[in-house]
Amino acid sequence: MxxxxxxxxxxxxxxxxxxxxxxxxxxxxxxxxxxxxxxxxxxxxxxxxxxxxxxxxxxxxxxxxxxxxxxxxxxxxxxxxxxxHTLDFEDYLAADKLSYELNVHYNILDDESRIYTSNRDVGRITVIQAAENDEGLFVRNPEEMPQDLIVSKIMFVDEPEVLDAQIHKIKEIFDDRYYVVRSLPEFLEVLNKKxxxxxxxxxxxxxxxxxxxxxxxxxxxxxxxxxxxxxxxxxxxxxxxxxxxxxxxxxxxxxxxxxxxxxxxxxxx
Known part of the structure; x- marks a missing residue:
């Protein structure tokens, strides 16, 4: 065959x-x-x-x-x-909260390819990621985001050693609810379980x-x-x-x- x-x-x-x-x-x-x-x-x-x-x-x-x-x-x-199979506003809020608790840069992508983060000190990896995406990067606080937001995926994006130090904690908190996977040394992705x-x-x-x-x-x-x-x-x-x-x-x-x-x-x- x-x-x-x-x-x-x-x-x-x-x-x-x-x-x-x-x-x-x-x-x-x-x-x-x-x-x-x-x-x-x-x-x-x-x-x-x-x-x-x-x-x-x-x-x-x-x-x-x-x-x-x-x-x-x-x-x-x-x-x-x-x-x-996407995520929603509540999932976004959970990631935003965890990002600041662990001091790891993060962003989300909506279903139209736009990248959003509330990290005012936009991380180096996020900047590189945005340069590969025609739809742009937006810095927004959670209260500025629509509550009917469709999130394609959440990304913890940082230097490999930063993710290495926090990946166990992120998985411990998120593994039950989400599909969590390392796609690159600088990327830890959080998606719908399906x-x-x-x-x-x-x-x-x-x-x-x-x-x-x-x-x-x-x-x-x-x-x-x-x-x-x-x-x-x-x-x-x-x-x-x-x-x-x-x-x-x-x-x-x-x-x-x-x-x-x-x-x-x-x-x-």
Whole structure:
């Protein structure tokens, strides 16, 4: 049974260490698409932070899909939503309170890709995150936010050593209510319990009538583990965490050495 859909993480998987798409990767993905195989980007980013790469890869139309916010939203690349599992104003207030108690920078993303924080001393990582997102960064106190707020995800964003020191406490408080996952050394994400890449990919496969055996998934971090659980062929990057390499079908080259292209040449093209 051939592969009909390839699900690919973006940061440190699809992109090289400079945060760019290498020509080798673009060429391999375009060859994959030409064979009639769907390429679905599965990312913690909002759609506004993905569009530039979709355009470079030539992925467009209402029959092409993207999984954003770590699985909180499944949508077509043109923005039509198939499903969403989001958070609300009360969840936002809980994160705001914990941020100040633990002295960890945080922000939230709404369902239109806008980034909000009440941290007046906006953290360095938040600034970098906002630079990758066309919808902007807004500093607002909780009383300035609408109570019907739709939150796609909450992010504790800080230097890796800061998160390392507080991750146990955050999980201790939030694990029962939310899906809490480290997506990058600088990012700890808090989402709806139903929101993860694996659940979103399962929903998309059901929509498209595809079987697990027809799917390949590629990634590098903890938030890709749920995606690996629902794909027949799994590819860990050479730069992936050990936990992902242990369960992968194949360990490809690192993102510095065009690992996505190498894997596509091996299994699809």
């Amino acid at each position: 051939g592969i009909k859909l390839v699900a690919i993480d973006i940061d440190d998987t699809l992109l090289n260490p400079e945060g760019q798409l290498a020509d080798e990767t673009i060429n391999a993905i375009q060859k994959t698409i030409q064979k009639g195989v769907k390429v679905v980007l599965c990312t913690g980013r909002p759609l506004a932070g993905v569009t530039i790469f979709l355009n470079q890869l030539g992925i467009s139309g209402d029959d092409q899909y993207v999984i954003t916010y770590n699985g909180a939203i499944i949508e077509t690349v043109s923005g039509h939503r198939l499903a969403q 929101a993860n890449k694996g659940n979103a990919l399962t929903d998309l496969l059901s929509e498209l009538g595809l079987k697990k055996e027809e799917v390949m998934a590629m990634g590098d971090q903890h938030n890709d583990l749920t995606m690996f659980a629902v794909a027949g062929t799994t590819v860990a990057m050479g730069n992936a965490i050990p936990e992902l390499k242990e369960v992968a079908t194949y360990v490809t080259e690192s993102n510095a050495n065009h690992g996505v292209a190498v894997a596509l040449e091996r299994y699809v093209i």
